[in-house]
Amino acid sequence: TGPLPQSFLLKCLEQMRKVQADGTALQETLCATHQLCHPEELVLLGHALGIPQPPLSSCSSQALQLMGCLRQLHSGLFLYQGLLQALAGISPELAPTLDTLQLDTTDFAINIWQQMEDLGMAPAVPPTQGTMPAFTSAFQRRAGGVLVASNLQSFLELAYRALRHFAKP
Amino acid sequence: ECGRINLPTPTVHLGDPLTASCIISPNCSHLGPETQIVWKVGRESQPGKRQQRLEDGSQEFTVTIPRLSSPRVLLSCYLRWGHSLQMLDQAEVQAGYPPAAPHNLSCLMNLTTNSLICQWEPGPNSHLPTNFTLKTPFFWVPGSRGNCQTQEDSILDCVPSDGQNHCSIPRRHLQLYQNMGIWVQAENALGTTKSPQLCLVPMDVVKLEPPTLWALPPSPEAAPPQPGCLLLRWEPWKPSLYIEQKCELRHQPRLGEASWDLVGPLLSQTLQYELCGLLPSTAYALQMRCTRWPLPGQWSDWSPSLTL
Numbered sequence: 001t002g003p004l005p006q007s008f009l010l011k012c013l014e015q016m017r018k019v020q021a022d023g024t025a026l027q028e029t030l031c032a033t034h035q036l037c038h039p040e041e042l043v044l045l046g047h048a049l050g051i052p053q054p055p056l057s058s059c060s061s062q063a064l065q066l067m068g069c070l071r072q073l074h075s076g077l078f079l080y081q082g083l084l085q086a087l088a089g090i091s092p093e094l095a096p097t098l099d100t101l102q103l104d105t106t107d108f109a110i111n112i113w114q115q116m117e118d119l120g121m122a123p124a125v126p127p128t129q130g131t132m133p134a135f136t137s138a139f140q141r142r143a144g145g146v147l148v149a150s151n152l153q154s155f156l157e158l159a160y161r162a163l164r165h166f167a168k169p
Numbered sequence: 170e171c172g173r174i175n176l177p178t179p180t181v182h183l184g185d186p187l188t189a190s191c192i193i194s195p196n197c198s199h200l201g202p203e204t205q206i207v208w209k210v211g212r213e214s215q216p217g218k219r220q221q222r223l224e225d226g227s228q229e230f231t232v233t234i235p236r237l238s239s240p241r242v243l244l245s246c247y248l249r250w251g252h253s254l255q256m257l258d259q260a261e262v263q264a265g266y267p268p269a270a271p272h273n274l275s276c277l278m279n280l281t282t283n284s285l286i287c288q289w290e291p292g293p294n295s296h297l298p299t300n301f302t303l304k305t306p307f308f309w310v311p312g313s314r315g316n317c318q319t320q321e322d323s324i325l326d327c328v329p330s331d332g333q334n335h336c337s338i339p340r341r342h343l344q345l346y347q348n349m350g351i352w353v354q355a356e357n358a359l360g361t362t363k364s365p366q367l368c369l370v371p372m373d374v375v376k377l378e379p380p381t382l383w384a385l386p387p388s389p390e391a392a393p394p395q396p397g398c399l400l401l402r403w404e405p406w407k408p409s410l411y412i413e414q415k416c417e418l419r420h421q422p423r424l425g426e427a428s429w430d431l432v433g434p435l436l437s438q439t440l441q442y443e444l445c446g447l448l449p450s451t452a453y454a455l456q457m458r459c460t461r462w463p464l465p466g467q468w469s470d471w472s473p474s475l476t477l
Contacts, residue, residue: 007464010413010463011346011372014372014412014413014464017410017411017412018411021410021411099341100283100340103340103341107344107346107347108346110347111346111347114347
């Protein structure tokens with residue numbers, strides 16, 4: 001696996017499973033309480049709101065590149081941290097689930113950043129959050145929640161396959 | 170107000186001397202030609218040491234208790250008035266020791282309450298009201314290299330409920346996968362001290378809840394279990410499904426004094442096990458426990474006994 005310690009990879013895989021479980025919980029609650037069950041019906045709204053989807057090209061099987069994958073993974077997680085923060089005030093029933101998802105996503109980003117520091121490949125200046133979509137209504141926050149959670153799941157699926165590859169002894 | 174006790178400090182070291190004074194006001198109308206003061210420590214009279222007149226006309230009567238040997242002393246100043254003693258003032262003096270350094274600090278990450286629960290031993294009694302505070306840095310900071318060096322300005326205080334020697338740090342203050350320094354501070358009127366710092370990663374001290382264990386009834390599709398064998402099935406604790414674990418099984422005949430037989434490790438992906446070597450017509454108690462693995466963690470408690 002090259003320079004990555006096995007324990008780091010195992011932690012990443014564990015964190016990914018946790019964030020995915022948190023994301024699934026958020027999606028299930030949004031579906032149960034607000035009948036928002038199909039992200040594919042919200043594509044137009046997603047464009048209108050300008051919900052970004054971070055690249056993971058260095059983690060794809062065609063161009064698998066460890067350091068690039070780590071950088072993109074961290075940037076993506078950092079972006080999702082911001083998106084989840086922008087969803088604050090989504091609804092009282094969803095708030096605990098959203099908080100857990102955001103805390104676990106933040107922890108995962110920190111774990112990646114710490115490893116990048118240990119490898120001496122962390123940028124000198126920590127990233128700062130760009131402009132986030134403005135969710136101006138309760139519906140937009142909920143629909144945004146569906147889209148962000150769905151995008152995050154796909155993001156993690158790809159990252160999981162890449163890290164599982166790196167984790168093979 | 171005729172008289173008032175002055176104490177240099179309300180708290181002193183147990184065994185140290187204490188000097189106090191009783192100030193008699195010049196406008197106290199009950200004074201005779203010669204003011205006589207009687208000191209009492211608890212119920213026992215204590216000879217006064219000296220008396221002097223102050224510039225404002227008040228009189229200062231001083232007493233020295235050579236050695237405070239009780240954690241709590243009531244010091245009273247009486248005026249001799251005719252044939253009676255009149256109490257003018259009373260002061261409570263506390264005596265004790267500076268706090269001992271708390272020790273045996275240990276922590277567990279509890280996924281049910283989603284908090285890091287730490288406990289410690291307070292050390293010998295200081296005889297004084299002592300406040301314990303669990304302390305840890307607030308945030309992980311980029312560039313802190315994930316070690317346990319703490320920046321003093323970002324310390325989180327976890328104050329236990331009264332008299333408790335444990336405290337819980339909620340999830341929102343934790344970075345579950347980063348090193349964190351953690352220690353306990355003890356403080357009373359005579360000083361402050363702290364425990365050695367513990368350096369830990371919260372998830373590496375995670376303690377899971379026990380798994381659920383049950384016996385699989387023989388099924389037509391599957392081959393019947395061998396004689397003396399049992400087909401067992403278990404399920405890890407649901408909130409920990411995202412954590413890779415290993416488990417171990419123990420069993421013992423319900424009757425007699427046989428000790429537990431241990432079987433393991435059983436990896437969390439298998440979920441089924443054929444237990445053999447059992448005595449015929451014998452009731453058995455079976456229990457299982459799990460721990461995070463191969464990443465570090467704490468063993469769960471044993472599951473409730475499955476009796477077969």
